[in-house]
Amino acid sequence: MADSKVSPTPLLKDELDIVIPTIRNLDFLEMWRPFFQPYHLIIVQDGDPSKVIKVPEGFDYELYNRNDINRILGPKASCISFKDSACRCFGYMVSKKKYIYTIDDDCFVAKDPSGKNINALEQHIKNLLTPSTPNFFNTLYDPYREGADFVRGYPFSLREGVATAVSHGLWLNIPDYDAPTQLVKPLERNTRYVDAVLTIPKSTLFPMCGMNLAFDRELIGPAMYFGLMGDGQPIGRYDDMWAGWCMKVICDHLGFGVKTGLPYIWHSKASNPFVNLKKEYKGIYWQEELIPFFQAVKLPKECTTVQECYIELSKQVKAKLAGVDEYFDKLADAMVTWIEAWDELNPSDSKAADLPNGASK
Amino acid sequence: MADSKVSPTPLLKDELDIVIPTIRNLDFLEMWRPFFQPYHLIIVQDGDPSKVIKVPEGFDYELYNRNDINRILGPKASCISFKDSACRCFGYMVSKKKYIYTIDDDCFVAKDPSGKNINALEQHIKNLLTPSTPNFFNTLYDPYREGADFVRGYPFSLREGVATAVSHGLWLNIPDYDAPTQLVKPLERNTRYVDAVLTIPKSTLFPMCGMNLAFDRELIGPAMYFGLMGDGQPIGRYDDMWAGWCMKVICDHLGFGVKTGLPYIWHSKASNPFVNLKKEYKGIYWQEELIPFFQAVKLPKECTTVQECYIELSKQVKAKLAGVDEYFDKLADAMVTWIEAWDELNPSDSKAADLPNGASK
Numbered sequence: 108m109a110d111s112k113v114s115p116t117p118l119l120k121d122e123l124d125i126v127i128p129t130i131r132n133l134d135f136l137e138m139w140r141p142f143f144q145p146y147h148l149i150i151v152q153d154g155d156p157s158k159v160i161k162v163p164e165g166f167d168y169e170l171y172n173r174n175d176i177n178r179i180l181g182p183k184a185s186c187i188s189f190k191d192s193a194c195r196c197f198g199y200m201v202s203k204k205k206y207i208y209t210i211d212d213d214c215f216v217a218k219d220p221s222g223k224n225i226n227a228l229e230q231h232i233k234n235l236l237t238p239s240t241p242n243f244f245n246t247l248y249d250p251y252r253e254g255a256d257f258v259r260g261y262p263f264s265l266r267e268g269v270a271t272a273v274s275h276g277l278w279l280n281i282p283d284y285d286a287p288t289q290l291v292k293p294l295e296r297n298t299r300y301v302d303a304v305l306t307i308p309k310s311t312l313f314p315m316c317g318m319n320l321a322f323d324r325e326l327i328g329p330a331m332y333f334g335l336m337g338d339g340q341p342i343g344r345y346d347d348m349w350a351g352w353c354m355k356v357i358c359d360h361l362g363f364g365v366k367t368g369l370p371y372i373w374h375s376k377a378s379n380p381f382v383n384l385k386k387e388y389k390g391i392y393w394q395e396e397l398i399p400f401f402q403a404v405k406l407p408k409e410c411t412t413v414q415e416c417y418i419e420l421s422k423q424v425k426a427k428l429a430g431v432d433e434y435f436d437k438l439a440d441a442m443v444t445w446i447e448a449w450d451e452l453n454p455s456d457s458k459a460a461d462l463p464n465g466a467s468k
Numbered sequence: 469m470a471d472s473k474v475s476p477t478p479l480l481k482d483e484l485d486i487v488i489p490t491i492r493n494l495d496f497l498e499m500w501r502p503f504f505q506p507y508h509l510i511i512v513q514d515g516d517p518s519k520v521i522k523v524p525e526g527f528d529y530e531l532y533n534r535n536d537i538n539r540i541l542g543p544k545a546s547c548i549s550f551k552d553s554a555c556r557c558f559g560y561m562v563s564k565k566k567y568i569y570t571i572d573d574d575c576f577v578a579k580d581p582s583g584k585n586i587n588a589l590e591q592h593i594k595n596l597l598t599p600s601t602p603n604f605f606n607t608l609y610d611p612y613r614e615g616a617d618f619v620r621g622y623p624f625s626l627r628e629g630v631a632t633a634v635s636h637g638l639w640l641n642i643p644d645y646d647a648p649t650q651l652v653k654p655l656e657r658n659t660r661y662v663d664a665v666l667t668i669p670k671s672t673l674f675p676m677c678g679m680n681l682a683f684d685r686e687l688i689g690p691a692m693y694f695g696l697m698g699d700g701q702p703i704g705r706y707d708d709m710w711a712g713w714c715m716k717v718i719c720d721h722l723g724f725g726v727k728t729g730l731p732y733i734w735h736s737k738a739s740n741p742f743v744n745l746k747k748e749y750k751g752i753y754w755q756e757e758l759i760p761f762f763q764a765v766k767l768p769k770e771c772t773t774v775q776e777c778y779i780e781l782s783k784q785v786k787a788k789l790a791g792v793d794e795y796f797d798k799l800a801d802a803m804v805t806w807i808e809a810w811d812e813l814n815p816s817d818s819k820a821a822d823l824p825n826g827a828s829k
């Protein structure tokens with residue numbers, strides 16, 4: 108379907124998939140049509156697989172429901188969360204593209220201060236295609252943006268930067284707050300448009316939100332596991348956090364960069380803080396032990412691929428976090444299953460492997 | 469002198485000195501009058517001491533020229549640079565206030581995107597009076613600013629933050645570029661107003677610019693030595709960088725925070741890139757060894773004061789950088805002299821010590 112508003116030369120058109128976890132009709136895509144229509148969508152349907160998800164006409168997509176996931180992964184489907192948007196990581200696994208952009212279905216097109224619609228995907232691509240600077244902080248932010256550069260005192264040997272693995276975008280309107288903060292500040296809205304992209308320095312952890320996130324699947328894909336959340340699990344709303352901590356320590360080890368800042372999307376609706384509190388409360392106190400763990404993680408030099416790093420990390424999780432709660436013992440096993448499933452669907456000798464059977468279209 | 473434009477309740481009026489290094493009449497203060505007039509100025513006159521520096525009427529100030537510095541410090545005056553704005557650190561030493569703001573005399577009042585004059589000092593004070601978050605990155609930037617908070621996944625145990633020692637402000641118009649970048653991009657101007665303040669994470673170094681800088685003198689003052697630059701020295705334009713690296717490793721060790729971002733000032737005029745290149749070229753290659761040095765510095769637990777940290781750092785400079793150039797041997801000695809002079813003027817048992825003789829007013 109021709110659409111005159113579609114950008115004539117979309118960047119990375121054949122190299123990027125958009126992954127959307129959802130339980131409802133994807134009306135939100137209408138607003139994104141000018142920006143998303145040139146790209147292929149991977150829709151991961153959560154919850155009742157008999158429900159039919161309507162996708163607006165004109166989009167090129169494949170859709171996987173729970174039955175598809177079970178059929179494709181067999182027993183290994185246990186590593187994919189159910190009744191939680193953490194299921195989105197299944198989409199990362201079945202993609203065959205170099206880049207992934209993932210977005211929540213309650214996220215709409217935001218406007219920049221001049222009133223112009225923000226093409227979030229385009230900004231993510233710019234972030235990913237330019238290097239990162241994790242080894243030294245540049246005070247004028249991303250030195251590769253137009254109108255910016257490295258400032259006086261920035262070592263010249265570090266100005267080539269490193270490959271960017273992740274671009275973490277932000278949210279106007281409803282900020283990504285935890286349940287306690289939602290309860291305390293129900294009316295707070297994010298109205299501050301910060302015109303910056305910056306590299307999160309090496310050895311620094313951050314809370315990665317999965318709402319508006321892009322990454323280089325070839326560089327870091329296998330680390331983007333969103334854990335065990337939702338149905339049958341003791342926590343929720345820590346899927347993206349977990350992925351962020353694992354991903355960051357692996358990026359630091361392998362020398363990849365992680366950027367945060369632009370682009371903004373418009374986050375339309377706060378989720379229910381009471382429901383969120385129930386999902387989060389264990390995570391909130393477990394986290395106090397998880398952060399020191401991740402801050403102290405050392406990966407051996409022998410780990411030179413993301414998979415090797417991730418398996419090593421799973422061992423350390425089992426050894427050091429199983430004492431926090433038996434959940435982490437199960438999670439460590441799921442991390443291994445995830446890598447096995449990833450490698451099965453992505454045999455390293457064949458980047459152009461066929462799509463698994465059963466992908467509906 | 470009454471001035472109706474002066475803020476009725478200036479923050480920290482009796483607790484902050486403004487330090488200005490200069491070689492010329494301070495006409496630039498006219499534009500700053502509404503913001504600076506309530507505060508005490510410490511003017512450090514560089515170059516020919518017989519020259520008379522005119523200060524606009526109505527400002528409360530003390531002025532030190534080279535003769536004053538020599539008289540007050542005696543032989544220890546050798547640690548204060550001559551014919552270089554690095555001399556400004558003498559002002560930090562003679563101040564008796566808790567906070568310092570230092571600004572170059574070619575920096576003017578910038579406008580925010582709404583066209584309003586930016587009270588840079590007020591923003592610095594806000595930065596200094598709210599905590600920093602060096603141990604975990606907050607994706608919505610400074611969580612203590614109005615309209616912002618900690619995002620989901622930020623550990624609650626880290627939300628108290630740590631005391632802020634330094635507030636590093638930025639520059640619109642002429643960016644703070646090194647000579648090679650100035651030569652390559654003579655027309656580049658910084659027009660991007662980034663509405664953010666953020667903490668530079670622990671263990672991350674950055675290029676600290678002395679043009680628009682505030683700090684808590686009680687917390688970190690003795691680390692703010694701007695080194696040996698200018699007359700008789702092999703380099704220039706690395707004074708603030710040196711102070712920034714020393715300060716940052718000490719802040720990291722003592723658990724203090726460093727913020728960068730707002731406020732902006734309007735930097736009016738690029739300095740001569742050819743002159744700058746001559747001043748910088750040794751620094752540009754020495755720096756390639758200095759950065760790994762500072763990234764690897766470990767201060768022993770026994771160092772619990774800034775002075776102890778700084779003396780220890782001077783020893784490591786002597787041991788590990790004197791091989792780079794004999795200049796660092798001399799600089800290490802000057803670092804010790806600086807601390808001796810600081811302690812002489814700031815006896816720890818008496819915060820209310822009299823001003824040294826010879827301060828002209």
